[in-house]
Amino acid sequence: MTDVAVRPAEHTPEPVDRVGARPDREHRIFRGALVLIIAAAVVVRFIARQPLWLDEAQSVAIARLPLSGAAPTMWDGLLQDGSPPLYYILLHLWISVFGEGTASVRGMSAVINLGSAVPVFYLGRRLVGDRGAKVAVVLYLTSPFALYFGTETRMYSLIVLLTALGGLALERVLRVPSVKNMVLLAVASGCLALTHYWCLYLLVTVGAWLVGLVVVRPRVAAARAARRGRAGRSGAHSRGGRRPAAPAPADASEQPTAAPELLADAAGGARRAVPTWHPRGPLAGIIGIIAGGLVFAPWLPNFRSQLAHTGTPWGEPASFAAVSHAYGQWAGGPTTLGRLLLFLITGLVAAGIAGRPLGGRFVLLDLKGLEPGRTLFLLATGTLIVAVAAGKLVGNAWADRYTATAFVPFLLVVGLGATMLADRRVFHSVVAVAALVGVIAGTSDVRRERSQAGEAADVLTRLSRPGDILLVCPDQLGPGLARTVPSWLKVYVVPTYAAPDRVDWVDYEERNESANGVAIAQRAIAEAGTNTVFMAGSGAYRTYEELCTQVRATLQTQRPVADEVMEQGLPARVYENYALLRFRAS
Known part of the structure; x- marks a missing residue:
């Protein structure tokens, strides 16, 4: 006698420990663990205090x-x-x-x-x-x-x-x-x-x-029904006119998907x-x-x-x-x-x-x-x-x-x-x-830290004085800094020389491409007089590939007494990262 392999779908193992059985000690432990995990998840939603x-x-x-x-x-x-x-x-x-x-x-x-x-x-x-x-x-x-x-x-x-x-x-x-x-x-x-x-x-x-x-589904269903009908007639003819067997019920995968009329799976499980x-x-x-x-x-x-x-x-x-x-x-x-x-x-x-x-x-x-x-x-x-x-x-x-x-x-x-x-x-x-x-x-x-605005604020609080100016380039760093920097600091964004609390995205790329970084830096130097000019900047922003470099180079040329007072953070540790530079009057 020849052994015949049986496909798994035709020889289904019994559900030895089915989900939904009467709760026992293991089930209570499971539920208790989920309660603790979910409670922790609720608390986590209120712990973010980063700037x-x-x-x-x-x-x-x-x-x-x-x-x-x-x-x-x-x-x-x-x-x-x-x-x-x-x-x-x-x-x-x-x-x-x-x-x-x-x-x-x-x-x-x-x-x-x-x-x-x-x-x-x-x-x-x-x-x-x-x-x-x-x-x-x-x-x-x-x-x-x-x-x-x-x-x-x-x-x-x-x-x-x-x-x-x-x-x-x-x-x-x-x-x-x-x-x-x-x-x-x-x-x-x-x-x-x-x-x-x-x-x-x-x-x-x-x-x-x-x-x-x-539009499509009714046509597909009609075509499928027509094929079943032709198959049934062909089968009846081949069996000498005997009545064809009733068509098999449609697979669950062919049914519409919405209301939950539930059918048990063949294995008695889910x-x-x-x-x-x-x-x-x-x-x-x-x-x-x-x-x-x-x-x-x-x-x-x-x-x-x-x-x-x-x-x-x-x-x-x-x-x-x-x-x-x-x-x-x-x-x-x-x-x-x-x-x-x-x-x-x-x-x-x-x-x-x-x-x-x-x-x-x-x-x-x-x-x-x-x-x-x-x-x-x-x-x-x-x-x-x-x-x-x-x-x-x-x-x-x-x-x-x-x-x-x-x-x-x-x-x-x-x-x-x-x-x-x-x-x-x-x-x-x-x-x-x-x-x-x-x-x-x-x-x-x-x-994870989302911005260096808090770190920058600590540095500026320690180093800046009334009358000092902070240039922010690109302006996308401005809204975060506007909430943290000391109130005595004058803060302007590049290229609009406007307040830093909001970014104006209207015709943004065109405005940045036509901006003059030299003029912006010179304006800040003139307004600062003998005070210090700080610059919060990053070169990793699209549409600012040259503008921020131009501003920094002009400040460096006219105020060579410069240093970096805050290093740019690593992207893996802080999402919005930038350096903070200081340009003092000689």
Whole structure:
């Protein structure tokens, strides 16, 4: 007798220690450990006390401006900055109550960041089931990516909150396409566009997916049904007219992805959501997203002005390799531990996209992909691809922090992937290790110095005197320094010789290219008289390749008694780094 090898999918091992069994001592230890890790993650969101760097300080400088009255108002500041207004309005209100201290303004981001866990959970419960939603929330709260932006005075935590709320609204529209639900989706879509312009890439991706469901999917389903019908008739003819067997039920991977009608996997382990949508749901979703334009419409004239005159002159458009780099940032961040965490998260993502639990420690990967993980990952990746393509088209730069717009669907894929681990010990170990390593890696990233503004302020407080002048080149160093330097110092930025608290990005590159560094240095020397001229400078900024060197050379020529009073920090230790020079009168 000949032995025949049996494929693993046909001989599934029994789930010897299934996730979800009655809680025991091991399960209580697991839950207790998660509570401690999450508590630590909450605390970490409030420990950042380093000086604000450019983007944070600029945000505060704009948000504290009045909403009306004589210029400059907050609206003038936003036109110069190139940002939409929603986050700044919220920060303006926060500052009016809690002040603009470093801990205070970062506290708003921490509160929003923690609050985002609630809609992430409810969205996850609708899409990937209760267990997947819980894992997604745990890994969100301990994510180095989320931890960092929970400690930064920027809009990225608000983006995550609105993305989750928008996802909930879209899921409701797909199930129940009522006017009320479409209005909720329109409000969420409009608010996203009013928070960060990269959210438009997410809306375009989701809209394209919905169009595909309305236009393409019915045709594909009809063609597939026709092929099954022809196969059935052929089979009946070949069997002498016998009735054909009933067609096999459609694979879960071919079902739409939304509401969580749960079907148990064959192995009796984890479950995948098989949705039930209303036939008009996708069309209603398209209408809701388009209607979000009505929320955005009052800001449209300002958006057009910003599109014509501001942008990202500080960087170049990214290549499509940036997409994979974004996965690394989402998974673990830039630290060594974060890169190690990437390996673990990658496995969970693969399981979330294509995994079927076979019981015990076995997971079968279906290379075609399975729902809802396949669609969630498609939406996250599609948003990044659209962003890169748009950046190449209009010349906008890429920043990893902008990818917060696509972070939520990625989180849900990871949460779903963890539920594919049917063995309880493996499940507990993977989730606990991922959460612990995430908090440790995130804490390291959060504690990293973001600017040398504090160090520069200490030096200037010790060495400068009333009447001394500080030139800041490039002007992007100005907002951070404006919050820390001694009040008796006169501070001007290059090339505008203006106050340092805000960067004017309007026609930025053209202005810098036409600036005269010699004239700026001579103006500072003339104003200083017998006082000292300091210069905070770095040569690593785009559009300032020659200008700062020109200013420094002129100061050196006319005031040869010069020394470096603060060394430029290493990029690995401080993000916004620069040197501080002193030019004394002879």
